Each structure stands twice: as structure tokens, then as C-alpha cells.
Amino acid sequence: MHDTCKTEAAVPVNPAFKEQANIQHEHLYTLAAHDPQAYWNLQAQKLSWFTPYHAVMDGTFAHARWFAGGTLNLAYNCLDRHMPYAADRIALYCADELGGMRTVTYSQLLEEVQKLANGLKSLGVSKGDRVAIYMPMISEAVVAMLACARIGAIHTVVFAGFSAQALADRIQDASCSVVITADGSLRKGKMLAIKNTVDCALERCPEVKHTVVVQHSSLACSMDLERDIWYHDLLADVDAVCAPEPMQSEDAAFILYTSGTTGKPKGIIHAVGGYAVGAASSMELVFDVKADDIYWCTADVGWITGHTYVVYGPLLLGMSQLIYEGALSHPHQAITWQLIDQYKVSILYTAPTAVRMFSQWGDALPHNYDLSSLRLLGSVGEPLNPQAWHWYYKHIGRERCPIVDTWWQTETGSIMISSLPSIHAMKPGCVGKPLPGITVELVDDLRMSVQQGTGYLTITTPWPSMMRGIWADEARFRATYFPNDRYDRYVSGDAAHVDETHDIMIVGRVDDVLNVSGHRIGTAEVESAIVEYIAVAEAAVVGKPDAIKGQALVAFVLLKDGYAATEELAVGIKQQVVASIGALARPDEIIFCADLPKTRSGKIMRRLLKDIVQGNTLSDVTTLANQDALALVAQQWQHAQQELR
Ligand code: WTA
Numbered sequence: 001m002h003d004t005c006k007t008e009a010a011v012p013v014n015p016a017f018k019e020q021a022n023i024q025h026e027h028l029y030t031l032a033a034h035d036p037q038a039y040w041n042l043q044a045q046k047l048s049w050f051t052p053y054h055a056v057m058d059g060t061f062a063h064a065r066w067f068a069g070g071t072l073n074l075a076y077n078c079l080d081r082h083m084p085y086a087a088d089r090i091a092l093y094c095a096d097e098l099g100g101m102r103t104v105t106y107s108q109l110l111e112e113v114q115k116l117a118n119g120l121k122s123l124g125v126s127k128g129d130r131v132a133i134y135m136p137m138i139s140e141a142v143v144a145m146l147a148c149a150r151i152g153a154i155h156t157v158v159f160a161g162f163s164a165q166a167l168a169d170r171i172q173d174a175s176c177s178v179v180i181t182a183d184g185s186l187r188k189g190k191m192l193a194i195k196n197t198v199d200c201a202l203e204r205c206p207e208v209k210h211t212v213v214v215q216h217s218s219l220a221c222s223m224d225l226e227r228d229i230w231y232h233d234l235l236a237d238v239d240a241v242c243a244p245e246p247m248q249s250e251d252a253a254f255i256l257y258t259s260g261t262t263g264k265p266k267g268i269i270h271a272v273g274g275y276a277v278g279a280a281s282s283m284e285l286v287f288d289v290k291a292d293d294i295y296w297c298t299a300d301v302g303w304i305t306g307h308t309y310v311v312y313g314p315l316l317l318g319m320s321q322l323i324y325e326g327a328l329s330h331p332h333q334a335i336t337w338q339l340i341d342q343y344k345v346s347i348l349y350t351a352p353t354a355v356r357m358f359s360q361w362g363d364a365l366p367h368n369y370d371l372s373s374l375r376l377l378g379s380v381g382e383p384l385n386p387q388a389w390h391w392y393y394k395h396i397g398r399e400r401c402p403i404v405d406t407w408w409q410t411e412t413g414s415i416m417i418s419s420l421p422s423i424h425a426m427k428p429g430c431v432g433k434p435l436p437g438i439t440v441e442l443v444d445d446l447r448m449s450v451q452q453g454t455g456y457l458t459i460t461t462p463w464p465s466m467m468r469g470i471w472a473d474e475a476r477f478r479a480t481y482f483p484n485d486r487y488d489r490y491v492s493g494d495a496a497h498v499d500e501t502h503d504i505m506i507v508g509r510v511d512d513v514l515n516v517s518g519h520r521i522g523t524a525e526v527e528s529a530i531v532e533y534i535a536v537a538e539a540a541v542v543g544k545p546d547a548i549k550g551q552a553l554v555a556f557v558l559l560k561d562g563y564a565a566t567e568e569l570a571v572g573i574k575q576q577v578v579a580s581i582g583a584l585a586r587p588d589e590i591i592f593c594a595d596l597p598k599t600r601s602g603k604i605m606r607r608l609l610k611d612i613v614q615g616n617t618l619s620d621v622t623t624l625a626n627q628d629a630l631a632l633v634a635q636q637w638q639h640a641q642q643e644l645r
Contacts, residue, residue, distance in 0.1 A: 010503075043280070053069045074146070078315035080110060092142065093321070095339055097331050116147035123209070132157075138216060152251065196222075215232060256410055265525065267470055269470070269471055279316055282415040286418050286435070297350075298336075328350075347377075353550055356388050374401050375401055376421070390428060419433060442497075452498060535573075541554070612633065
């Protein structure tokens, strides 16, 4: 694999942080290396099990079973078990763009979760049923997930920025019988009528028998008397006690859809026991959690980061955290710093795209606020480039707070690679080393191990929070993640670089998955949305480097005969993508072309389009069938760039 990577010099961690770190991790690495099962047993013992497991791990790598025979409940572990000592501790500080703020204690959360759990039961939901959640970042979203967990229903949270069509696709794939939503969601100063989106989606989903609607705005909201019920009405009439369902460790906890190389998004399945162990142990290790921490992870619950490091991880540890409904740019550009100052946030976990956005707004803004409560900074979702790293370190962490750059995926369930500041120095741009119990290896095209240099990032031994499959698609699961004949390793889809001190730098995806503002978007999904547009014959989507978003989408579009390339058409195509997937997948540029570069067998050569938009010299063109098309596309691209300037 082509190797142009070079890692930066290490930055030592502030000695005061190390001295105060409450976990000395070295022995965990030693234990995990010598006896992984003993290590995971140690981590699992920190949870409450109703019945003990009889084995830590058994089965094959692709179908490993963790803590088999054990029963537990995620909601019980997040709430009930903290009651004796933390009933009045604030679980959630809920803030929003309008300046609203509410607090929810652990006992209040437990009460509401039990009521909603009983409410769901009264609607006919039982263990194993699927419930879709389409919600803003409000406490009820957390309640909804935990209420499902309490009764053993499998939640599938869909980010509320996804379109009606994308929501319907997920509801249908998972055969959800109930949807939990709200009448509105606040975003960039606007209250979006998301219940309308749900209504629109449900026109295609007759299997949905009920929707539960949180009244969150003053928007008019049409309610179908047979199907829809207000959240507050549902909770008014139910018993306040709901015993937690004892779940088998290997029972499914949730499904979360994510983009892949081909076809529709994949429903990634996670299992109760292993997921809980991965979430709790990684949370504790990476964030060096202390009893008085106020934690803020800026992810939405619609993504895996919101699942593991907003809902389950922090609550499993009984932490206090801030959640924010809205965009980090609203109501003003300093809102992030204002909230950290106001709530005395000690751990901030955010995405590189946000860091780059903050840095573009200038160095002065964060210095107008008291950020002395911060003690640790985190990053996730895409490479935190050295420039952004240094800005985050200097202007937010004030060269006092270490940064943990954490690599993981929807599929891995919890953080796999991150430096641990109490023992490692940090390298800007690097994610560091695998956590205890996680073994990774880079391999080249011939599957040979790469000890130093660049290769495909693979994981070589099972871990508890690994995905248990793709919903209703075993063949795709095997082919995507365990493609080797011997199924001996998990293939992540990322390329990475490892240096002389074994620090890992993530290079990026090696497949056709793009990363726009930390969101995974499959080129195939966007392309199929574009070709739904009446005028379009063919489309190819590639990523171009973007200073803030990391990558931006560029769509090369071939029109059907009789259609002319106009600005209106470009707008129409973009709207089509927003309608099919959501605004997060809207292409930045539409380049109309007379033909697309193809192989002799007719496959579009995206690799060459990528070279063009990234300004690289063209890679191998021996299989290209239509040289002229490539030259024309390159011209069109140049022309479009000149117009943009
Ligand atoms: C990318 C998000 C660089 C990577 C938790 C991975 C990262 C994909 C990092 C998973 C990081 C995640 N540095 N790249 N620290 N963390 N990625 O499923 O390409 O939304 O495969 O999970 O994001 O995205 P997903």
C-alpha cells in the first residue's frame, strides 16, 4: 500500500493529570495480554448480573458468544443499581439553543423509564420486538432507549436528520411495530416538525401499530387517533414500577443502521452483555472517570457515539452529563465554551469537524470563558489532523488537558484504539494504541503483517462489544467483515499507519464509504438517490477534501437524452438526495458530464474521479475503456472549480 504517512513527535501529558489519574493501567495491559478471558471477566464483574455466566467467551471469532448463560439488564445496570448511593445525583443536565435548562436525577430517570416501559407494554411491545426512536437530543430520547432495554425490546434509533424515506427503509428492514418521536426538534434556531416526517414515513410502514409522541414544541401536530398517543398521556395511566427483564447476555440489545460500500445501510446488531462490558470498561479507562466529573459528549443519540458514550457508557458508571439540543453554532459561536463554563464541564468529547469549525471562528472566542473545569478532551469519528489537534490542545485544553483521539466504529460498539493519558504520551494526528484486550494488526495486500508502515486495519481476536451480525443478512456480514477464508480476523474497512513506537494513525476508509463531518455516508446510497431523479441516467459520487467537514460530496452526473444541464437541475438533484437520505448527504457539487470513465466491463472508475477531485496524478488507467470521457470529465471539473472561485 502506498505510504506517505509520517507521525508527529510525541507531546508529554501534563504530570498533574498523571498523578491524579485514578486508574493505573499498566497492569491491565499485562493481564489482558497474558489472559484475555481473565481481563474481560474482571471488567464484566463490575456490572450487576442476575445470574452468573458460565463462560467468558466461547464460539468462533465471527460468532463469538460472550458471558453465555449470564443474565442481566442494561437499564437496571444504568439506573437501579446506582440508587443506594446516587438517587439524587443529576444524571442529565439538558440544555438547548433557546437557553432552556432542565435537570434529571437518577431516581427521576428511573421512574420515567419504568413508566414508559409499562406504557410500551400496554401498547403490546414485548421482549425481542423492534421499536424505532426518532427523537431530538432531549431527556426523553434517553428514557426511550432505556425503556426498551428494560423490557428487552430492541431499539433502533434513527438520527432525526434522516428523511422520511430513510426512516421508512429502516423501520421496514427491522420490522418495527412502534415508533417513539416528538412533535418538534430544535436545530439552528428552527423547530423542525419531525412528527410530519414520521407520518410521511409511516405511509409506507403499515406494520407500525403505534407512535408515541413527546410534546416538545408549540407546533401544530396532527395525531391519528387510532395510532398515535402522546407520551404524557401514555405515562399518566401506568404503574410506576416495571421489573427489569432478565436478558440473556447474547440477546440483541439494539440495531443501529450504518452505511456500507454497497446497497442499503446495514442494521448492525449488538448484544446485551458484551456491549455493556465494552461500553462501561472503555468509558472508565479512556476517560479516567471520577465521581465528580461533569461530562459532555456532543454526539447525537442517532449515532453509535451517542449510544455508547451519551447513553450507556456514562449511565453504566453513574456519571453526570450535559446533553445539548441544537447545533454547536447556535444561538452563537461561543455556545460550547459558554456551556462548559456554566456547567463546569470536566470532560469534552467531540468530533474533529467541530474542532475545525471552532478554530475557523478564531482563537479569541474560547478565551472569553472560564474553561478551567476541563481536565480531559476527546475526539472521535474522523482523523483529528495535527493542525486541529494543536488548536484544540492550546486554545481549549490550555496545554493542560490531554487529548484522547479514539478510533472505533458502529460495528465495534466501543472504543478500540486510544492512547490512555495516564501512561502514554500523545502524538498529534495519531489515535495511539489498542486498549487492553484489543489486538489489532495492519496487513498488506498479501495479508502479510505490517510492523511499520501503512496497511489495512484488522482486529485479530474477538472482543465483547463486537457486532453480532447484520439484521437479516448473514451473508453480507461474513463477506464484509470476515472475508478471509479462515474467518480469522475482523476487517475494519480502514487503512492505518503504524510507526516505530507502535502508535497508530488512521488514514481513512479503503472502501466506498465517505466521512462527511464524521458521518458515514455510502457513495452507493447517494448514487442511487441521484438516479431516482427523472433526468439522470448515471451518477458517480466521490469525496473531495474539505477544510471543515473532512470530506465533501461531489457527484458526477450523466443526464438522459433530452435534458440540459442547468442550475435548476443541479438544485433538483440535491433536493432529491435530501428527500431520499437527509440533508447530511446533500452533495456540495454536481458536475454534469457527457460520459463517465468506465472499465471495459462497464464499471464506473470512481478511483479516477477521486484522483481528479483530489488533485492527484491519475492512478493506473490500463483498464479504462473510454479515455476521451476521462479527459472531458477532468475539463468539466476544472471549469467548475474556476467558476466557484
Ligand atoms: C472513522 C464512529 C480517524 C473510521 C465511532 C471508521 C475515525 C469510521 C476515528 C466509523 C478516529 C472513527 N480517527 N477516523 N478517531 N474514529 N473514524 O461507524 O473511518 O460512524 O471506520 O463510528 O469513522 O464510523 P462510525
